[in-house]
Amino acid sequence: MVVPFAPGGSNDIVGRIIADAAGQALGQPIVVENRAGAGGVIGAEYVAHAAPDGYTLLINSSHSTIPAIVARVPYQTVEDFVGVAVAGFSPYVVVVNPQLPADTAQKLVALLRANPGRYNLATAGKGSGVHLGGELFRSTFKVEVEVVHYRGGGPSVAALVSGEAEVGTPTMASAIGQVRGGGLRALAVMAEQRTAALPNVPSATEAGLPGLIHEEFFPILAPTGTPAPVVAALGTAFRGAIQQSAEKLIELAGVAPRAGFETPEQVMNLVREGAERYTAILRAAGIQPE
Structure with a gap:
C-alpha cells in the first residue's frame, strides 16, 4: 500500500x-x-x-x-x-507555533494582516490537502503569508514545532499528538462542529472563521x-x-x-x-x- x-x-x-x-x-x-x-x-x-x-x-x-x-x-x-x-x-486544523503572539484565530488573522509576508505557512506539499487548506485560509481572510512546501505532513508539522514555520493547516492525524502535547497551539478545527478528538478546540464557526470548512x-x-x-x-x-x-x-x-x-x-x-x-x-x- x-x-x-x-x-x-x-x-x-x-x-x-x-x-x-x-x-x-x-x-x-x-x-x-x-x-x-x-x-x-x-x-x-x-x-x-x-x-x-x-x-x-x-x-x-x-x-x-x-x-x-x-x-x-x-x-x-x-x-x-x-x-x-x-x-x-477528518477536519484540518488551524495551528500556530506556541511562540507566535496569537492565542485565538481572530488574533492570528489580525497579526498576519499587520505583517504581510513576514510569516511562513507550512504545507505537506504542493497539491496536498494541507496546501489547499492554507490557500483557503489565505484567500478567505485576505492575509499574506509565505507558503513553504514540505515533503509530507510529518515534515511540515516538524517545521511548525521547531519554529521554521509559524502557521499551518495540517491534518488532524499529523498534528494531534503535538497539539495534545503542547508542541503546537490549535486555534480552530476547520469544521462546523467541534471534534471529539480535540474537544477543547473551537470549530471554525466558533473561532470567528466562518466558511473555513475543509x-x-x-x-x-x-x-x-x-x-x-x-x-x-x-x-x-x-x-x-x-x-x-x-x-x-x-x-x-x-x-x-x-x-x-x-x-x-x-x-x-x-x-x-x-x-x-x-x-x-x-x-x-x-x-x-x-
Missing part, C-alpha cells in the same frame, strides 16, 4: 493502523511504502501505472485536491483508479483494470479492518469512519465530487493551478 507522503503524516498513520488488520483478513502481510514527492503526485502516478493485479494499492487523502492545484497531473484522477474503501474523514477523507484505490472479484475481496478486507480499527483511528488520528462507501462506484463518486468541489472553491477565490 503506497503512501505518497513522508512518514508521520495522516496517510502514513491511517494506512499503518488499518494495514495490519486488513493483512490478517487477506492472509498475507501488507507492506506500507512511502513514495513521497510533488504533494502526492509521485506515489499516485506509481500506483496508476502499476500492474492491475490487486497487489499495489494507494491511500491518498490529497487525491481529490491535486487536480485543483496542480496544472499537469500525469494520470487521470478518476479514470485511472478503482475504489476499494474509504478509511474515514475536511480530508482517505480513499483506498487500486489501478483501473484490477479484476472485479479482486477489488471485491480487497474491499471486504479493508472495510472490516476499518471497522475493527475505528476506536484507534479516532483516538490516534482523529479520523472517523463512515458508512456508505461499500462499492467501487461509491468510493470513486466521492473522489470525483471532492475534485469538483475543491476546484470550484479555489477558482472562486481566484487561485489557478500551477
Whole structure:
C-alpha cells in the first residue's frame, strides 16, 4: 500500500493502523511504502501505472485536491483508479507555533494582516490537502503569508514545532499528538462542529472563521483494470479492518469512519465530487493551478 507522503503524516498513520488488520483478513502481510514527492503526485502516478493485479494499492487523502492545484497531473484522477474503501474523514486544523503572539484565530488573522509576508505557512506539499487548506485560509481572510512546501505532513508539522514555520493547516492525524502535547497551539478545527478528538478546540464557526470548512477523507484505490472479484475481496478486507480499527483511528488520528462507501462506484463518486468541489472553491477565490 503506497503512501505518497513522508512518514508521520495522516496517510502514513491511517494506512499503518488499518494495514495490519486488513493483512490478517487477506492472509498475507501488507507492506506500507512511502513514495513521497510533488504533494502526492509521485506515489499516485506509481500506483496508476502499476500492474492491475490487486497487489499495489494507494491511500491518498490529497487525491481529490491535486487536480485543483496542480496544472499537469500525469494520470487521470478518476479514470485511472478503482475504489476499494474509504478509511474515514477528518477536519484540518488551524495551528500556530506556541511562540507566535496569537492565542485565538481572530488574533492570528489580525497579526498576519499587520505583517504581510513576514510569516511562513507550512504545507505537506504542493497539491496536498494541507496546501489547499492554507490557500483557503489565505484567500478567505485576505492575509499574506509565505507558503513553504514540505515533503509530507510529518515534515511540515516538524517545521511548525521547531519554529521554521509559524502557521499551518495540517491534518488532524499529523498534528494531534503535538497539539495534545503542547508542541503546537490549535486555534480552530476547520469544521462546523467541534471534534471529539480535540474537544477543547473551537470549530471554525466558533473561532470567528466562518466558511473555513475543509475536511480530508482517505480513499483506498487500486489501478483501473484490477479484476472485479479482486477489488471485491480487497474491499471486504479493508472495510472490516476499518471497522475493527475505528476506536484507534479516532483516538490516534482523529479520523472517523463512515458508512456508505461499500462499492467501487461509491468510493470513486466521492473522489470525483471532492475534485469538483475543491476546484470550484479555489477558482472562486481566484487561485489557478500551477
